[in-house]
Amino acid sequence: MRLLCFYSIGLFLIVLLSGCQSFRATAVPSPFAHQLVRDQLIIHSDFSLPERHRLVEELTSQRGVMSEKLKLSATDEPIHVYLFSNDQSYYDFLEQRFPSFAGRRAIFVETDIELAVYAHWGDHVAEDLRHETSHGYLHAAIPNLPLWLDEGLAEYFEVGRAKRGVNQAHIDHLVAKIDLENWKPDISRLEQLNVAADMTQADYAEAWAWVYFLLESNDDKAALLTDYLNDLSQDGIADSLSIRINKRLAGPELALIEHLQSLR
Ligand SMILES: [Zn+2]
Structure with missing residues (x-):
């Protein structure tokens, strides 16, 4: 962590x-x-x-x-x-x-x-x-990178290039919670985190999951994340990623859960 x-x-x-x-x-x-x-x-x-x-x-x-x-x-x-x-x-x-x-x-x-x-x-x-x-x-x-996204990206890249972002520990953690029906992804909640000590293991796992979902889905979701990062990189400010996702995708939380289940 x-x-x-x-x-x-x-x-x-x-x-x-x-x-x-x-x-x-x-x-x-x-x-x-x-x-x-x-x-x-x-x-x-x-x-x-x-x-x-x-x-x-x-x-x-x-x-x-x-x-x-x-x-x-x-x-x-x-x-x-x-x-x-x-x-x-x-x-x-x-x-x-x-x-x-x-x-x-x-x-x-x-x-x-x-x-x-x-x-x-x-x-x-x-x-x-x-x-x-x-x-x-x-x-x-990138200036002003949100805490949760900073950690989600680091968790994505820490596994090494050959694994293409697959962080098995996070998959196991989240799939177990999905099976128990006691987890609902909420990117807006992650965006409110600005104190590292407040981030739990589940937060790290969810942060990774959103990054992986955006970067590794079949359609062009990656642009949502890369455009956001580039806006931050150039201007140091950008509207929230959750707003962009909700404008572009219908039911992103359910789509994220289905994507994780496909990784079992
Ligand atoms: Zn870190």
Whole structure:
């Protein structure tokens, strides 16, 4: 689960991670002796990465994948990725640098001077880096991206290109709720969320579901999302996506449920 928080300590910070509270950053020595530059990504690590590591190549190509899928112009704002070789040094760093986020597996931090991802080289590093780097690419291109959509898109891209956005954990979660008849999708409700701590696992799943439904349905629903993102990208403001969907589609909630059921 990743969350979003807005907090000001002189710098304007946005943090997306698996839990979020305000924090006071303190200066600590940098443990990152190695640096690798791949297009938009500047990877700082406390260990030596091979020049052509497959995960680094994937994260680099994700820029083009997202740009093509979302029909966004690629940007060149640097995204700094800070990598630790082991979990203990990562969690120790988090404890010192971002104490309110101690224990979080990976985080994305936006300040007015930097887009940054922090993570450690553990069992979930690929998923975590695809997710957090997605936030980086999105924030570099789109101002004022709504929280729920930011997370829905990151959940879509975290699974890797080969899976084409299929996030099986979210499908299982939502299909189980559909079977129990205790879930009704409501994109307008998601749009009201602006505090990351308020987002539940079900919210993440539904955010992913709307993104997947729009991008991967057979007809031209993708344009609803890509046009919206492009309007935000160009103007920094757009009427809500739910209004656009309801103008264009009849019964989008039922269509979303049917789409999820087809993924069983
Ligand atoms: Zn996230």
